[in-house]
Every structure is written in structure tokens, then in C-alpha cells.
Amino acid sequence: MTARDVLFALVGVLAAASGILAVTSRQVVHAALWLVTALGAVAGCYLVLGAEVVALVQVLVYVGAVVVLVLFALMLTRAPIGRAPDVDAPWPQRLAAAVAGAATAGLLAVVLVEAVGGRLVQVDPERSRAQPLARSLFGSWVLPFELLSLLLLAALVAALVLSRDGFGSGEEDD
Amino acid sequence: MSALVWGARLAVVLPALAALVGGQVPRNARGVSAGLGVAGAAGALLAAVAELAATSAGRSATGIAFLGPVPTGAGRVVLDLRADQLSAVVAVMVAVVALCVQVYSVSYQGDDPRYRAYAWTVSLFTAAMLLVVQSDDLLLLLIGWEVMGLCSYLLVGHDSQREAARRAAVKAFLVTRVGDIGFVLGVVVLLAAVGTTSISTLLDPQTLRGLGTGTATAASLLLIAGVVGKSAQFPLHTWLPDAMEGPTPISALIHAATMVAAGGFVLARLLPLLVEAPAARATLAALTALTMLGSALVACAQSDLKRVLAWSTISQVAYVLAALAIAPEDLGAAPSVVQLLSHAGFKALLFLSAGALAHQVHTTALEGLSGAGRRSPWVAVALTLGLASLAGVPPLSGFWSKEAVLGAAEETALSGGPLAVAGWVVLVAGLLTVLVTAVYATRTWLLVVPAAAATDDAEAELVADDSPTRGDAPSPHEPVTPADRHRLPATMAVPLLLLVVPTVFGGLLLLGPVVPGQVHLSPVTAVLAVLLALAGATGATLLAQRHGDPVAVLPHRARAALADGFRLDVVQDRLVVRPVQAVARVVTGADRDVVDAYVRAGAVAARGAGRGLRRVSTGVATGYLTWVVVGAVAAAVAGVSLR
Amino acid sequence: MHLTGPLLLSAVLAGAGVYGVLARRNAVLVLIGVELILNAANLLLVAFDAAYRDALHSGQVLTLFVVTVAAAEVGVALAVVLLLFRRRGDVDLRGARDLAEARDVVPTSEPVP
Numbered sequence: 001m002t003a004r005d006v007l008f009a010l011v012g013v014l015a016a017a018s019g020i021l022a023v024t025s026r027q028v029v030h031a032a033l034w035l036v037t038a039l040g041a042v043a044g045c046y047l048v049l050g051a052e053v054v055a056l057v058q059v060l061v062y063v064g065a066v067v068v069l070v071l072f073a074l075m076l077t078r079a080p081i082g083r084a085p086d087v088d089a090p091w092p093q094r095l096a097a098a099v100a101g102a103a104t105a106g107l108l109a110v111v112l113v114e115a116v117g118g119r120l121v122q123v124d125p126e127r128s129r130a131q132p133l134a135r136s137l138f139g140s141w142v143l144p145f146e147l148l149s150l151l152l153l154a155a156l157v158a159a160l161v162l163s164r165d166g167f168g169s170g171e172e173d174d
Numbered sequence: 175m176s177a178l179v180w181g182a183r184l185a186v187v188l189p190a191l192a193a194l195v196g197g198q199v200p201r202n203a204r205g206v207s208a209g210l211g212v213a214g215a216a217g218a219l220l221a222a223v224a225e226l227a228a229t230s231a232g233r234s235a236t237g238i239a240f241l242g243p244v245p246t247g248a249g250r251v252v253l254d255l256r257a258d259q260l261s262a263v264v265a266v267m268v269a270v271v272a273l274c275v276q277v278y279s280v281s282y283q284g285d286d287p288r289y290r291a292y293a294w295t296v297s298l299f300t301a302a303m304l305l306v307v308q309s310d311d312l313l314l315l316l317i318g319w320e321v322m323g324l325c326s327y328l329l330v331g332h333d334s335q336r337e338a339a340r341r342a343a344v345k346a347f348l349v350t351r352v353g354d355i356g357f358v359l360g361v362v363v364l365l366a367a368v369g370t371t372s373i374s375t376l377l378d379p380q381t382l383r384g385l386g387t388g389t390a391t392a393a394s395l396l397l398i399a400g401v402v403g404k405s406a407q408f409p410l411h412t413w414l415p416d417a418m419e420g421p422t423p424i425s426a427l428i429h430a431a432t433m434v435a436a437g438g439f440v441l442a443r444l445l446p447l448l449v450e451a452p453a454a455r456a457t458l459a460a461l462t463a464l465t466m467l468g469s470a471l472v473a474c475a476q477s478d479l480k481r482v483l484a485w486s487t488i489s490q491v492a493y494v495l496a497a498l499a500i501a502p503e504d505l506g507a508a509p510s511v512v513q514l515l516s517h518a519g520f521k522a523l524l525f526l527s528a529g530a531l532a533h534q535v536h537t538t539a540l541e542g543l544s545g546a547g548r549r550s551p552w553v554a555v556a557l558t559l560g561l562a563s564l565a566g567v568p569p570l571s572g573f574w575s576k577e578a579v580l581g582a583a584e585e586t587a588l589s590g591g592p593l594a595v596a597g598w599v600v601l602v603a604g605l606l607t608v609l610v611t612a613v614y615a616t617r618t619w620l621l622v623v624p625a626a627a628a629t630d631d632a633e634a635e636l637v638a639d640d641s642p643t644r645g646d647a648p649s650p651h652e653p654v655t656p657a658d659r660h661r662l663p664a665t666m667a668v669p670l671l672l673l674v675v676p677t678v679f680g681g682l683l684l685l686g687p688v689v690p691g692q693v694h695l696s697p698v699t700a701v702l703a704v705l706l707a708l709a710g711a712t713g714a715t716l717l718a719q720r721h722g723d724p725v726a727v728l729p730h731r732a733r734a735a736l737a738d739g740f741r742l743d744v745v746q747d748r749l750v751v752r753p754v755q756a757v758a759r760v761v762t763g764a765d766r767d768v769v770d771a772y773v774r775a776g777a778v779a780a781r782g783a784g785r786g787l788r789r790v791s792t793g794v795a796t797g798y799l800t801w802v803v804v805g806a807v808a809a810a811v812a813g814v815s816l817r
Numbered sequence: 818m819h820l821t822g823p824l825l826l827s828a829v830l831a832g833a834g835v836y837g838v839l840a841r842r843n844a845v846l847v848l849i850g851v852e853l854i855l856n857a858a859n860l861l862l863v864a865f866d867a868a869y870r871d872a873l874h875s876g877q878v879l880t881l882f883v884v885t886v887a888a889a890e891v892g893v894a895l896a897v898v899l900l901l902f903r904r905r906g907d908v909d910l911r912g913a914r915d916l917a918e919a920r921d922v923v924p925t926s927e928p929v930p
Contacts, residue, residue: 002818004818005818005819005822008818008822008823009822012822012823012825012826015826015830016826016829016830016833019829019830019833019834019853020829020833022833022837022849022853023833023834023836023837023840023841023846023849023850023853024836028843028845028846031846031849032845032849035849035852035853038830038853038856039852039856042830042856042859042860045823045826045860045863046860046863048818049823049863049864049867050867051863051866051867051877051880053877053881054859054863054877054880054881057881057884058859058884061884061885061887061888062852062856062884062887062888065888066852066887066888066891069891069892069895070845070848070849070891070895072895073845073848073895073898073899074845076899076902077844077845077898077899077902077907077908078902078907079843079845086842086843086909086911087841087842087843087846088840088841088842089839089840089841089842089910089911093839093840094840096839097835097836097838097839097840098836098840100835100836100839101832101833101834101835101836101839102832103832104828104831104832104835105828105829105831105832105833105835106828106832108824108827108828108831108832109824109825109828109829112824112827112828112861113821113824113825116820116824116868117819117820117821117824118820119819119820119868120818120819120820121818121819121820121823121864121867121868122868122870123818123867124867124870127870127874128867128874128877132874133874133877133878136872136873136874136878137874137878137881140873141873141878141882144882145882148882148885148886151885151886151889152885152888152889154889155889155890155892155893156889156892158893158896159892159893159895159896162893162896162897162899162900163896163899163900167900
């Protein structure tokens with residue numbers, strides 16, 4: 001039980017707890033905020049595992065952009081403030097969802113632990129520094145990188161089109 | 175030898191062929207159908223006569239190859255024929271009556287739209303009866319037995335437009351079926367005990383000694399059950415009076431001369447087996463004694479000529495069977511066979527005469543036929559001869575045959591052997607029946623032949639009857655013009671003439687070695703019988719002179735009960751028919767609500783499942799996704815855990 | 818450190834995310850669930866990268882890619898959600914039943930033969 005284990009345990013518990021709260025909270029805004037905590041905790045996990053750049057990107061993109069988007073959407077869709085009853089699906093569906101979630105978690109846990117659970121992680125902070133990572137990213141992984149930028153462009157255009165006034169209200173011609 | 179062998183074979187094959195071919199001719203080729211029927215019967219007669227000639231010369235044959243061996247795992251079954259004196263003489267009788275009926279039917283059934291079916295069914299019936307007569311194997315006999323039952327059903331219900339005919343046919347079939355169950359079981363018992371169904375093997379003295387009284391009694395009782403059904407004895411007699419719904423020539427063939435006699439023939443053939451079972455013989459004696467007297471009493475109160483003849487048949491066939499029950503060893507089956515042949519002759523004559531009379535007035539009710547003596551004198555003569563023979567007037571055949579039976583009964587009664595009591599019972603019942611037979615024969619003659627003397631109470635009594643069959647002509651007739659009102663077609667007259675011969679001269683049968691065994695006539699019994707017959711006739715005439723109908727002296731309720739056959743039909747209905755129908759209802763209910771319910775439940779379940787599954791498609795995207803994820807995870811878990 | 822920690826945490830986050838996707842009625846909250854699932858995957862990637870230390874840094878690089886894709890996806894998804902809001906006035910998924918069969922299909926009950 002090294003120090004990293006303890007540290008990871010602490011951050012991990014935070015991440016798990018806030019993740020569960022994010023999906024079970026009846027108050028919409030609270031759910032979004034719990035998501036923030038969860039994503040931040042995951043960034044912390046990355047740090048414990050030595051992946052500093054990734055942790056940084058996580059915070060910048062997820063916490064900074066994605067969650068903000070979610071909050072904006074909540075506000076624009078008149079999210080109810082306070083506890084709302086119609087946020088969750090009826091109980092049969094919730095039960096099925098709980099079963100599905102539990103099953104997924106169980107499946108993953110068992111398979112993964114069974115396969116590689118005994119392994120010990122020797123965290124090497126040197127390899128995760130910006131320079132070696134950048135060399136890999138822009139070297140070996142340059143093609144996917146470029147494709148991703150195309151993807152981002154496509155997503156941007158799509159979002160713009162979808163958000164236009166009058167889109168989807170029956171007008172066929174453009 | 176070959177005349178014997180081929181006679182036996184052809185006697186069965188020719189009518190069967192006639193039936194087979196007869197079914198194929200076009201429906202309106204009446205001449206061809208009639209020709210085939212007559213030819214089949216004539217061929218059978220020639221074959222039977224050849225057989226008789228050969229057996230009278232002393233020859234006999236068993237094990238005549240006919241249909242070959244049957245590959246069974248349970249004993250030897252070889253479908254062979256046998257030709258001996260007994261089979262030859264009965265075969266001749268069957269063929270003669272069949273031929274008479276076929277010829278007679280040509281004009282009697284002249285109007286029948288289904289004549290083709292009629293003709294070939296009669297041919298098939300003839301073939302089946304000849305098969306029974308000549309079979310050397312119990313299984314082959316059973317085949318002929320069952321085919322006869324089928325043909326009887328088809329022919330009684332021939333006029334299928336009438337519901338009464340259909341019901342009578344079903345009743346005949348079902349009641350005889352009940353007896354047939356016993357018959358089949360008897361054959362099974364014998365097969366199990368002897369190891370083969372060959373009659374020759376069965377009648378071998380060694381086999382019989384090895385059987386043991388228990389087996390012999392069981393088999394005999396079971397066979398007697400079948401005979402009781404087919405020969406319409408108590409308690410399976412209820413079908414015969416109703417079977418008069420069939421055409422009159424059919425009544426002559428089936429219910430006078432052949433089918434009801436088949437039972438007697440089978441027991442006569444198997445008499446050596448019967449001898450080993452005194453208990454069975456005693457039972458048979460009791461049953462037949464009861465039947466002969468009871469049915470004779472019922473015959474007195476009937477208002478339809480054919481019904482009188484039907485009950486009379488039951489009574490006379492009881493004589494045949496009683497003779498087998500108490501036959502002493504030295505006489506064998508002779509008394510029984512003599513009565514069988516004699517009865518065949520005069521009963522067929524009576525039925526065909528009745529048909530001839532009814533043909534002209536379109537009714538068989540006694541009151542309708544009244545005055546027949548003036549309308550058709552020759553037919554009336556035939557009727558008179560038949561009735562006289564029935565009553566046992568010497569020197570007609572009926573007298574001789576009845577004396578043969580009573581003589582045998584007296585011999586057994588006086589011998590003091592184990593069957594002495596049975597002999598006394600049969601003797602007393604037989605003599606009493608002679609008295610009653612004379613009464614109803616005279617009554618019938620008086621009501622039919624002379625023109626009705628119109629006394630007030632006579633008319634009232636004749637009109638108020640509750641016998642089920644009215645005087646409706648049982649078969650369609652050609653329209654009777656005034657010109658031929660008194661003229662009988664030749665095809666109807668010739669058979670009548672032919673049958674008068676054995677009725678009058680049948681006594682000569684006893685003289686020659688025609689019938690196997692001996693006949694013993696007792697003078698005391700003969701005189702007693704003649705006196706009783708005279709007494710009966712006189713009494714009936716006196717009563718008729720005073721009241722018009724002799725039975726009118728009875729109180730109304732008694733007379734009605736008598737006419738109804740002691741209401742035994744009602745008893746049968748309550749005891750058997752209603753419970754069976756109740757069981758049938760339960761079974762159909764079970765089939766519909768239990769077994770069928772499973773099938774219907776399939777449809778209901780499918781629809782219910784469908785309705786349930788439809789609830790899944792709510793339209794909510796996450797709902798669908800839930801199902802997908804659950805399924806995927808389940809598959810993954812299965813994939814991971816099941817190696 | 819042991820590898821089991823990250824593995825277990827990833828499983829829990831994935832389970833929670835699946836629950837969040839399937840059990841929510843509000844369309845935006847469904848997206849929160851999706852984010853959690855993506856993060857679970859990312860965590861696994863990083864953990865394995867730290868454990869196996871391959872020369873290509875594949876785990877970390879792929880994590881960056883996933884983050885990018887997730888961001889793009891959230892943008893488009895929220896645009897769709899806003900469209901849904903504009904059409905119906907709320908983002909309740911129970912109301913958006915266009916996937917269900919048409920209401921006018923009345924099931925007939927045929928008599929059983």
C-alpha cells in the first residue's frame with residue numbers, strides 16, 4: 001500500500017461519489033455541479049497516475065467547456081430550480097437502468113480485475129511530460145490528430161445549422 | 175373333391191364379385207344392377223347345391239385354402255373354409271332366400287332411386303353370410319359376422335330420407351355391437367387357450383378335452399353374448415322390431431332367414447365346445463325360454479303386420495337356440511338346424527307375402543291390409559300357408575321342426591342328466607309358446623285375410639294403438655293403377671311360389687340324411703302341441719268373433735304395455751342410452767374445454783404476450799436504450815462467464 | 818501502486834453513467850451520464866498507459882482524442898436538445914414519442930378459428 005494507492009483511493013472515492021450523485025440528484029443544476037466535481041476528481045486521478053498533460057486538458061476542456069455548455073443548455077431549456085419530480089423516468093425504467101448499470105459495473109470490474117488486476121503500476125513521471133508526449137502526438141499520431149480537427153469543424157458546422165432559427169419547423173427549402 | 179372345394183369357394187366369391195362390380199355400374203343402369211344381383215345369388219345357389227350334392231355323398235373337407243395364413247405373433251391363424259353337411263345345407267338355404275329376395279326386389283324396389291346400392295349391398299350381405307357358414311377359422315367367421323352387421327345397418331337404413339329408418343339402422347347396429355363385443359372376446363379367449371383360431375382344430379376332441387370347463391364356459395358365454403345380439407334374444411332384442419323400417423325384402427333376407435339365424439348356425443357349428451360348458455348351456459336355455467314366451471305374447475298385441483312377424487322371428491329363433499342349449503348328445507345339432515331351415519322358409523314366405531300385400535295398399539298396418547283375401551287371393555293363400563306353418567299345423571314344415579325341438583327337450587328332461595332342469599324349462603316354455611303362437615297367428619290371419627267385420631269396439635280398438643311404426647310403406651312404390659291393382663308382377667310371384675315349396679314340404683327334410691345328426695320325435699309331445707295349437711286358434715277365433723280383435727279383451731294399459739314390448743325399450747333407454755349419452759356429453763365437454771382449451775390458450779397466450787410486449791415500445795428513446803443495454807450486458811456476462 | 822484502484826473506479830463510473838443515461842427524463846441530464854461513461858473509458862486508458870508505459874504513449878494520446886470527440890459530441894447533442902426545446906417547449910423525453918408506433922393503429926381481435 002504505497003502513498004499513491006492512498007492518494008488514489010481518496011480521489012477515487014470523491015470521483016465515484018460525485019459521479020453517482022450527479023446521476024441520481026433530483027435537482028437539475030445540482031446534477032450539473034456534481035458533474036463538475038466528478039470530472040475534476042478524475043483529473044486528480046490522472047495526476048496521481050502521472051499523466052499531467054492529460055489532467056490539464058481534462059480540466060480545460062471538460063470542466064471548462066463541456067460543463068459550461070451543459071449549464072447553458074439547462075438555463076436555456078428552463079430547467080426547474082429546486083427539486084423536480086419529473087426529472088427521473090418512472091420506476092420500472094429506473095429499476096431496469098439500475099440493473100443495467102450495476103451489471104455493467106460488475107461486468108467491467110470482474111473482467112478487468114480478473115485479467116490484469118494483480119499488476120503493479122510503476123508511475124514514471126518523466127515519460128508523461130509535455131515534450132515526450134508532444135513528440136508522440138505530433139509524430140506517430142499526427143494523422144488521427146488532423147482528422148480530429150476535421151471532426152471538430154464538422155461538429156461546429158452541425159451545431160450552427162441546428163441552432164438556426166426556423167430549422168426543423170417544417171421548412172424544406174433553404 | 176374339387177366340386178366340394180370349388181363349391182365352397184365360389185359360394186362366397188360370386189356374390190362378393192357381384193357386390194364389387196355392382197358398386198361400379200352407373201346409377202341409373204337398373205337392369206345391370208338387378209342382373210348382377212340376381213346372377214350373384216344364382217351363382218351362389220349353384221355352388222351351394224354342388225356342395226350339398228358332394229356332402230350328401232358323404233364327402234367333406236376342412237382347411238380349404240381361401241385367403242391364406244395371417245402372419246400374427248400370437249398363434250396360428252389361417253383363413254380357410256370348410257365344407258361339410260351342416261355348411262352345405264345352410265348355404266343352400268341362404269342362397270335360395272337370397273335369390274328369392276333379389277328377384278322379388280326387382281319389382282318391389284322398382285321405384286327406388288338408390289337401387290344400385292340396394293342390390294350390391296344385398297349381394298355383399300349374401301357373401302358375408304356364406305362366409306360365416308363356410309368358414310373354418312374363427313377370425314374369418316368374425317369378418318363375415320361384422321360385414322353382415324354393416325350390411326344390415328346399410329339396408330335397414332336404406333330409405334335414408336326417413337329419420338325413423340336412420341334411427342332404426344343405428345339402433346340395430348349399436349345393440350348388435352354390444353353383443354359383438356362379447357363375441358370378439360370369446361374368440362380371443364379361444365385363441366389364447368388353443369393357440370389357433372382354426373375351427374377344425376378347436377372341434378378336435380383332444381383339444382376340447384384339454385380346454386377345461388372354466389375356459390369352455392367363459393368362451394361359450396362370451397360367444398352366446400354375440401349370438402344373443404345378432405339373433406335378437408332378450409336382452410338384446412330391442413333392435414329387431416324397429417328394424418322393420420327397412421324394406422320388406424330386406425326383412426325377409428336379414429331378419430328372417432339369414433342374419434338372425436347366423437347366431438344359431440355358429441353355435442351349431444361350435445356345439446362340441448358348448449357341450450363342454452353345461453353352465454353356459456343352462457344360461458342359454460333360460461334366456462331363450464324367457465324370450466320365446468315373452469316375444470310371442472308381445473306379438474299378440476301388435477298392430478302392424480311386419481311387427482308381428484318381427485316378434486315372431488324373435489320367438490322362433492329362440493327355439494333354434496334353445497334346441498342347442500338342451501340338445502342331447504345323440505341328436506347333436508339336428509333339431510336346431512331343422513328349425514333354422516324351416517323357419518327360414520316360412521318366415522321369408524311370410525315377409526314376402528306381407529310385402530306383396532302392402533305393395534298394393536301402401537301400408538303394412540293390420541287394419542289397412544284387411545280384406546286381403548278378396549284383393550289378392552293367391553298371396554293370401556301363401557300368407558295362410560306361412561301362418562299355418564308358423565303355428566305348427568301338421569303336416570307343414572313348422573310342425574315337424576317344432577316337434578324336433580320339443581322332442582329333444584323332452585329327451586333331455588327325462589334323461590335325468592345335468593341339463594334335465596333346463597330341458598324341462600325349455601319343454602314347458604316351448605309348449606306354452608306353441609299356444610301363444612297359434613293365438614297370434616290366428617289373430618293375424620283373421621285381421622288380414624277376411625274383410626273387416628265392422629263392430630264398433632273393434633274399430634275403436636284397432637284405431638287406438640300406440641305402436642311406433644305406422645302403416646307407412648317402408649319403401650317407395652310405383653304408382654298403382656286400377657288396372658294392375660290385383661295383379662302381382664311375375665318377379666314377385668315366382669319367389670313366393672318357390673318359398674311355398676319348403677314351407678309345405680319341408681317335413682321331408684327329416685327323412686333324408688340332409689341334416690347332420692338325428693331327430694327324435696315324441697308322440698306325446700306332438701299330440702300335446704297340436705292340441706295346444708288348436709286351443710289357441712279356437713280361443714283366438716272366438717274372441718275375434720265377439721270383439722273383432724282378440725286382444726281387445728285385455729285392459730287398455732296392459733295391451734299398450736304388451737304392444738310396446740313390455741316397455742323394455744324404455745328400460746334400455748334409461749339404463750343404457752341415457753348414461754352413455756351423459757358420458758358422451760362429459761367427453762365432448764372435456765375435449766372442448768380441456769383439451770381444446772390448450773389449443774385455444776395458445777392463441778390467447780400469443781395475443782396476450784403480444785399485448786404485453788407492445789408496452790415496451792413507449793416511444794421514449796432512453797427506454798429503448800435501456801432494453802438494448804440490458805440485452806448487451808446480459809450477452810456480455812454470458813459470454814464471459816460461460817466458457 | 819496497484820492497478821485495481823483505477824479499474825474499480827472506472828467500473829463504478831461506467832455503471833453510474835449507464836444508469837444516468839437510462840434513468841433520466843431530462844435530455845440534458847442524459848448527456849451528463851454520457852460524459853461519465855466517456856470519463857470511465859478515459860481513466861482506463863490512462864491507467865493502462867501508466868502501467869504498460871509503451872513508447873507511443875497510446876493511452877494518453879487516445880485520451881486526448883476522446884476528450885476532443887466528447888467535446889464535439891456535446892456541442893452537437895446540446896444543439897439537438899435546444900431544437901427539441903424549441904419544438905415542444907420542454908426537454909422531457911417522455912413527450913418526444915415520435916419513435917413509437919402511430920396511435921391510430923387499433924389492434925383488431927380476430928376470432929379464434
